[in-house]
Amino acid sequence: MSTLRINPPPMKHTLSLLLLILLSLSHRASAAEWRGVVGKTAAESRAEWQRVTSGEELARGKEVRFLPKPNYPLTTDDNDAHDLTSGVLSARKDDRVWFSKDAVGWHYGVGTGTGILMIVDLGQAQPVGQVALRTLGGREQGALELPASVELLASLDGTHYYRLQRMAKLTPAESELSDFKTAFYIPEEGTAFMVPLVCAQPVRARFIALRVTPQSSLFVDQLSILKATDGTALQDLASFPPVQVFTDGLAAVPRSGEFVVTTNIVTPNWIEIQDFTGTAPGKSLAGFRLELPEGLELLPQSKPAFTETKLPRAGWRSYEFARAASHGSAADATPQGPLYITVHPGAKIPQNASIVLTGLLDGQPSHTLEYPLQLVEIPTVPPLPALDISLAWMSDDEEKVWPDFLPSFSRMGFNLVSTFPRNIPIQRDGTWPSAEFLGQARQQGYRVVYNESPFHVMDGVIRSRLKAGKIEPAEAAEIFNQVKGQPGKYLSPLYRGRFFREELERVAKLTARAQPDHVYLDVELWARAVVEAKQDPRVQDAWKSSGLSWDDFITNLGSEALGSLVKAIRDAVPKRQLTVGLYNSDPDRSVMDGMFQWTKIYPGILDVAMPSIYVQGRALDVARRLRADHEALQNRQIIPWLTAGTYGKFPAHLMEPMVLETILNGARGLTYYEFSDFDPMDFYFHARALAALGKFPQLLQTGKPIPCQGSNPALHYTCFASDSEALLLVGNYSKAPHDEVTVPLPMKSISQAAMVDGQSLPIEKGSISMHVPAGEFRLIHLTAHTAGEK
Template sequence: MRTVLAVILVLAVAATVTFGQLQDAEAQPRWTPEPDDLDPAVNLALGKTVSFSPQPNYGLTSAGDTDATDLTDGVLSDHHHGQMWFQAKCVGYSYGGRANLSLDLGRIESIDEIAIRFQTAAADQSLYGPVWLAALVSDDGESWRQVGEFTIIGRDDTVKFGVPRNENASAAHRFRFDDLHTRGRYVGLAFYCSNLLISDEMYVMRGDHDPAAVDLSAWPIVDFSTSRPQMHLHKPYLCFTTNITTENPVGLTAPADMEPEEVLVRLELPPGVRLVDGHGFGRGTRTQPAERLSTIEGEAIADGWTSYEWDGKTVASTKTWGRLFVSGDWPDGTEGTMRYQIVYADGSEAPMTTVPIRAIEIPETPQPKALLMGLSWYFLDAMVTWPDCLDAFRTLGLNTVSSYPRWDSADEQQALWEQAREQGFKLMNIDSTFHHMAKESEIYCQFEDGTTGKAPCPSYRGQYYQAEIQRIASQCAKARPDYLFPDIELWNWRGPVDAEKCTRCQADFAASGIETWEEWRLQKGYEMWTEAVDAIRAATAQAGGPEPQFGVYAWVLSSDYQFTWPTTRFYPEYLQSVQPSTYSALDWFQIMRVGNRVRAARETVTGPDVMPWISPGDAGTFDGERFRYTLLECFCNGASGMNFWSNRVWDSELLAAYSHAIRNLVPVEDLLLSGELLQGATVEGPGRISGIVADGQMALLVADYYLDGGGAVTVKLPVAAAMTATDLDTGEVLPVAADGTLRVALQEGTRARILHVK
C-alpha cells in the first residue's frame, strides 16, 4: 500500500514526447531564475552546503549523493514535463513528516528574504508543497529564532503566500519570507512534508540594513537543529478531548548519523489539563513494553501548572516516537497553551516549546447500522495501549475494530478483539495476502540461466503458495471477521514483467491454450484470488464465523490492477467493494478530487459498494475541517464506508472531525445506502454539488472551497415541486423553490454544507 505513490509517479514515464517537443522544452525552460538569484553578492545561499535532519529519502532525487549542494547551485529543474521528482538535481522526501535543513553563510549577514521552491502540483498526481513551513536564523547555530511561518493547518496561508491553485498541471512555487530585516550567520527551514515533497532551490537574499542594528529579541527562540534530535508534534497546535480519552502522536526528527541517546522528556500542562497516559519515547520494546506514563506522578509548578517527566531514548527520525493521552475539565472550545522540551544526556536542554492547545468535547455520536466506520490500518497493539479504547470508539460513533492477525497475536490483543465482538462492533481483518510467502527461490520467476527474478512468479503454485493460502484461511477462521481487506502489491504498476522470461510461466502459458500473455496474466491473477477467497470462505464457515465481505486496496473496476487482477471478473462474487485510493487530500483541489474518484468508482458498481482509502495525515497532516470535508465528499459521492492508512498520526482533532462527520451522516444513512448518484443538478456560478437520491429525497453536499461565490452558492435541483433542505450540522432549514433553486450560504470555516432535501 505504501508503494502507491511510487506506482503513480512512475506511470508518468510512459508519457510520449516527440523530439520536436523536447527541443521546444529545452529552448523554452518551464522555470528560470529571477534576476538576482545567480548573484552571490545578493543570494547568499549560492554555493553553500546544506545540512538535513533527517536526510532526504526519495531515491530518484538522491541519486549521485548531491543533495547537500542541490538547493544552492542556482540550477532549477528543467524536466520537460515539470516533474521534479525524476531529477537528481532536486531534493525529495517521501512521506517524510517533519524535516529541518540549515546552511552556514560563513559570517553574520543582513537578511531580507529567505525562500525555497517546492513542486506544488502535477498532472493527475497527489502532489502538494509543505503543509507547514518556518524560516529561522541564528548567529551561533545553537540558538534559533523563527522569523516567518506558512501553514494550511488550522488556517490557510496560501493566498497570503501567493501559492497558485492546483490546476491539475505541473507547478512550482517559491515560498518567500520577505521584508524580514533580520540577520544571522546560520539560516534554517523547518517544514512538514506532504506525501512527496520536492524542492530544487533555496535562497537567502541579502538586506541593505546594518546587521548589528537588528534586535533579534523581536522573534521567539524555538527548538530547531540539524545536528541533534528534536521532539515535535505533528501540528503547530494540539487538541485534546475532555469526555473521552484520545491520542496525540509525538514525532522525533533526527540527523542520519545520530547515535541513540538517553534523554529526559518534560511535559508541562496548565491548570485543568492532565496527562492520562502515554507510551513509547524509545522506552521498552514490542515484547517488553516500558511502564506506562499513567504511573508518573505530576509535580506542581508555578501558576498551578503540572510538570511530568520521564526517561526516553532517541531513535532514528520517526512519526511515532511516542503517544500522549491528554485530557482535562476545560469547557469545549477553551484555548490555552502547554509546554514541552527534551533534556539531553549531557544535561543541556532544548528550548522550551510552547504550543497552543484547545479542548474538544465529543457529543455522544450514534454508531451507524451499516456504514463502515473504523480506522482500518489501526491495529490491536495500538488499541490495547489506548485507555478505554472501546468506550472512546463508541462515543465517537465508530462501529468497526480492525486487526492484522499476523501481528496482533498477544493474549491481551486477542481478548480485546473478542471483547469488541461481544460489544457489537464489526471486525475487520487487514492483511498483505501473498506477500507473506516464504522468501525462498522457488517462489520467484525462474530463468534459463538458473537465476531468479525478484518478484513472485504468477504461475507458482508450490508448497509456499499453498502454505500462504492456508495461513490466511486459518487466520480468518480464528478471527472470524466481518471484513477482509488485503493489500496485494506483489508487482509494480507494470505487473509481473518477468513472466515472459520465466521457464515455468512459459510452460504454463503453452499448456493453457490462452492466446495472449495479457490474457494469461489475468487468468493467473483470477486463479490466485478466487482460490484464496474459496479457502477463506470454507475455513470461516467451518469455524462458525460469518462470511467476510471482501475488498482489496486500490482495486477498482475501471482497470485491471497491475495487469494481473481482473477486477470486473471478481465483482461481486469474489469482491464486494471497490476501494479507490487517494492518500493526499491536502488542498481544496485534492479534496474535490477524492470525491470525484469515489463518484467514478460508484458509477461502475451496482450498489453503494465503494470504500475508499485516504490518509489521516501520513501523506501530510491536515486539520479537522479539511478532514471532515473529505469524508463528506466520499459519502455524498457514493461511498458506504471509509478506509485509512495508517495509524501513525491519528490525533484528537481528526478523531473529533470524524465523529462530527458521522453525526452528519447517520440521519441519512438509509438514503445513502439505498440511493443512486444525483444526476441533473447544476451550479450557477462558482461552487460544487454532490449527492445521493432515493425515494424523492436527497443527501447533498454543497461546497465552495475557494469561496469564489461571494458568500453563497446557488444550485438548481431536479425537483417536481417546492421542498426543504435541512442542514444536517446546524439544523437550519433552507427553502428549495419549485423550479429547484436552492441558495446555500458559505463562508470561512463553513466551505461545505451537508443537506437533507425532502
C-alpha cells in the same frame, strides 16, 4: 532557552498547489509547480536544467546553511556550503553525483528523519518567483532514491517561516494517486537520474528554506532561486500556514501544530521531535518534558515510557519522556506517542490555559515552548447500521491499550474493530490473546475486520528460508522468475508450489481463529514481478499456449491466485457472511498490482471496491473517485481507504467534507490508514461528519446519489436522495471568491429545506439560494411532501 509562546496555525490553511510536469514545458508558471521527468539522458537533463533556471539568479554565490551537516564522505568537502549555488552542475557528466565533491550528500544520519534543512539568506527581502533543486533519483543502488517529501519554506526575518508548498512521494502501488499537487510518483528502476524540483510560488522573502526528508539518502548538486519578473503578483507570506523552524538543539512540538485535549473521550496526542544536536543516539540522553496545568493528567497507557516529576508551580503536573534511541531517517521521523490525557471531572480550566513542551538533552532543557491549550468535546455519533465504519489499520494491542476504547470508539461512529491475527501468536496454554477482546467487542455491537497481507508473508518466508539454505536450487528455480538463465529478483506469477499452498492454509487458519465479518486484503507484491516475468521462457511458453493477449493471460493468473485465496478464507468460516475487499481495487483502476483486473475479480471473488484515496483531505478528489465507482457499479458496494495523514498531515477540518463526500457519493462505509496518523481534531471532524449524517438513518439505508447542479460552476454539488428526502452538499473547495449560488431542487416533491444545523432555507421558484464562503461547504436536508413531519 527562554520560553516562547507559539500561536497555533489557523484551522483554515492555504493548501499548497504542487504540480509535477514534464520538463519540456515552459518553466514560467502562474501557479506553484514541481517538475520532473524520467528517461532523458544526463546531457538532456543538464540542458533542461539550464533552460528551467534561466532568469535573474538570486542564489548565485550565496552560502547554503545545512542542518544537519552533509555526511557522505565521497561528496563532503569544505566547499559544500557553496557547491549548490555555484551555477555549475556536477563534474560527473553521467549524473552519478554521489561520487562528486561538487555535489552535497547525506546517507542516513542523526536528524535526517525530521527533514534536512537548506537555508539561503538573500541578504534582503526580494521578489522570489521560482525555487529549484536538482535531486538524485533512480535507485541505481538501493538507497539512492528520491526523497520522501519536500517542503518549501520562506521567511522575511529568519524566525517566522511559512510553508509555501509540500509534496510527498507515493509508493508504486499508489502511483495513480499522483495528482501532481501534493503527491508525486516517478518510477525508479535502477538507473540514476537527476530531477529538478521546481516551485513557482511568487512571494517576497529574504530567507528561503527547503526541508527535504530523505527515505535513506539525499544527493543534490544545484539550488536555484530566481527573481520574480516585473509585474508578477506576489502573494503575502502570512497567507500561508506558519511553520516552526529550529536550527539547533532538540525541540518537542505537537505534530499537528496545536495542542488539543478532548474532554468527553480520551484521544491520542503525538509529539514530533526535531533534532539538530548532531549527536548520535547513545552519545547523549535525549527526551522531552510535558507540563500540564491543573485539571489535566497523563494516563499510564501513554507511550513512550515516562516518569512524573515535581514542578515548583502549584497544581501543574510534569512528565519526562526518554526518547527511544534511533538512527537513520525512518527512525528519527517516528512520532512520539500516543499520549493519552484526561480531564478531571469538574475541573475548571481557564480559557487561556496552556501546556509546555521542553526538549531535553542529558537532562538539561533545550527548547522550551508554550502552546495554548484547546479543550474540545467530540460529537456523539448515533448508531449507523447502514454504514461500515472502521479504522482498519490499527493493531490489536493499540486497541487494547486505548483507555475505554470500546465505548469511546463507538461514540465516534466506528462499528468495526480490526485485528491482525498473524501478529498475535497462540500462547503456550493454547489461548489466543485477542479472543477475549474481540468477544467483548462483539458483545458491545461491533463487527470484526481481519487485515491480511497475503503473498507478502509467503515472499518473506521464501526469502528467509532461501537465505538459510533451506530451499534447494531446483525448487528456487520454480519459485522465482528466470531471466537469461539466472534467477530473477521476484516470485514467478506461475508459482503454485508448496509455499503457495502453505500460504492459503495460513490465511484460512487465521480466518477461522478471528471469525471476522470483513476481510481486507492488502496485496502490493506483483507489479515488478509481472514485468520481469515477461522475460521468463516458461512464462512465455505458457502465454503463447494460452492464445490470449498478455494482459488477459497475466490477469487470468491473478484472478486464479486471488480466487484460490478467497475460497480458502470463505471455506474456513462457512457459516459467516463475509465481506471481502482488496486494497486499492475498484472500477476506476482497471488493473491493480499488475495482476488483478477488476472485471475479473468482482463480483465473483470480491464483495466490495476499496479505492485508496490518500489525497490529503481534498474532498473534491474523493467525490470524483467515488462518483465514478458508483456510476460504474450501479450499487453502493464501495468501502474506500481514506487517511488522516498518510503522505503528510493536512488541516484536520478537511476530514469533515471528505467523510461527507465519501458517503453521499455512494460508499457503504469507509476505513482508514492508519491509527498513528490521527490527532484529536481528526477524530473530532470525522465524528462531526458522521453525527450530521446519523440524523437521517432511513435516508442512509435507502438513498443513492442522484445528479445535481447549481448556478455557480466554481462550486461542487453532491446530492444523496431517497423517494422522501435528500441531503445536498455544496462545496466551495476551490475557494472561489464568488460564493453565491442558486440550486434547483433535485426532486419536484421537496417542500422543506434546512441546513443540517437547523437554519431554514426558503424555497423560491423550485430553487434554494445560499452563500458558500471560500473553502467551506453547506449541508442541506431536503424533505418531500410525503415525508411527514421531520
